[in-house]
Amino acid sequence: MKKILEKKSHQISFPFFILLILFTFIISCNGQSKIKSNKNNKIQSKTTNDKPPSSLFFVEQNSIPNDTFAPLYYKSQLCHWVRNIIQDKKETLWFGTNHYGVMRYNGKYLEYFTPEKGFGGTRTTAILTDYEGNVWFGNSGGITKYNNRSFTNYSEKDGLISNEVWTITIDSNGIIWVGTSDGVSCFDGKKFTPFPIPKAVVNNTESVISDNRISIILADSKGSIWFGTDGYGICKYNGKTFTHYTTDNGLPDNNISDLMEDSKGNIWIGTMYGGVSRYNGKLFSNFTKNGIVNGIEVGGLYEDKKGNIWFAAENNGVYRYNGKSFTNFHKKEGLTTNGILSIFEDNQGRFWFGGWKGLFRFDGKSFTYVTNDGPWEK
Known part of the structure; x- marks a missing residue:
């Protein structure tokens, strides 16, 4: 490190050096990470023991613009991104993460x-429960089924159109629809069938x-399947026609991020x-x-x-x-993130909000940040 400072002293400030030494000491005490550098004294990579809390970011020389830092995890913190939340029939809560599979x-x-414990991918993009109580996950390695005992993974080698899964849903016939980077596959429990979606003609x-x-x-x-796309709007399939x-x-925009049907039959579009x-149905x-x-x-429509009806709006909290009217919840209520990705009310009436900065609980008035230590049951 001394050698690096001598060569790049005009680029690394003394406070930053002390901070880096402190962080490295903390990580060394936990025994969870190590930093490697190449022959040019350039930080090359880090390795961890796959435990998300107590992680340390890593940087390369000259790679920190305007004294900004990547997220730093502390000991009791959950993973930084919580993408989706669901509760299964045994009232177990599942939280999909962006880097550490599922919690x-x-x-x-x-x-x-x-993946080291048998899960299909590091990024979990969707979770659902089927009519038999199994839990299904869409992830960066395909889809994964959990039968309350073990995980079964399905990928391109099993007939899935792409391993990059972004969304999954189940229809009234028990067919699982899988949306990927390369289109749609249908899974009947035995095999995957490609389901081509015709593109709309768009002006822009x-x-x-x-x-x-x-x-x-x-x-x-009503038995229809709705598909949200990345620039071609929405395509609805009623079993016969599109x-x-x-x-x-x-439609306000052709780039669709979320779809939800409410109890009155209205379709909400994010x-x-x-x-x-x-x-x-008309307007x-x-x-x-x-x-x-x-x-x-x-x-995060819910x-x-x-x-x-709840939803998240970037840089504007949740609504x-x-x-009759909209109520906005933001930083003054304790929601300290600009990016909520998922909203869920469990069977006990607890509200959970997952997003860019982890997990939050909502008691009807204010938000509480959730760590490994909770609050969970309160």
Whole structure:
């Protein structure tokens, strides 16, 4: 390290050096990470023992712009990204993460499942429970089934169209629909079948992020399947024909981030650049365009047991809609992240919010940050 300072003393400040030494000492005490450098004294990589808490970021020389740092984990912190939340029939809570597979809380303790423990991928993008009580996960390695005893992984070698899975849903017939970076596969429990989605004709192809990625799939109560795309709007399949919804039909944006059906049969749409909209079967109501809510990137759509609609808006916290008005929750209520990705109410009435900075609990008035130590049961 002394040699590095002599060569690059004009680039590394003394306070930063002390900070780096301190962080390295902490990590060394935990025995969870090591830093390697190459012959040019350039930090090359780090290795860990696959335990997300107590991790240390790593940097290369000259790679820290304007004295900014990557996220630092402390000992009791959960993983930094919580993408999705669900509760299974045994009332076990599952939390999908962005780097450490999936977390499970069974009422007594928290456990991580990673590829080293048989889980299919490091990034968990979707979770659902089927009619038999199995839990299914969409992840960066395909899809994974958990039967309360063990994991079974399915990937391209089993017929899945792509291992990059972004969304999964189950219809009334028990068919699992899988949205990937390369389109859709259907799984009947035995085999995967490709399901081609016709593209809509859009006027502005510059907004197309991906030609084939399916960002979200919704199976509605009437038997139709809705597919959200990355630039071609929404495609609905009613079992016989396809119907396209784009900005030409009143959709606020053709880049779809989330879809949800509420208890009244309305379809709620979260978009990347057009905010949130509601479709009643005839017309789209764009609440963002009308200035009722803020934030153009919307996700985490959820309906609670009282019929309230929740969603997250980038840089604007979360909103709750009671059918008449919207209530905004942000930093003053304790929500210390600009990016909520998932919202869930469990069977005990506890509200969980997962996002860029981990996991939060909501008691009806304020948010509490959740660590490995909780709060879990309160």
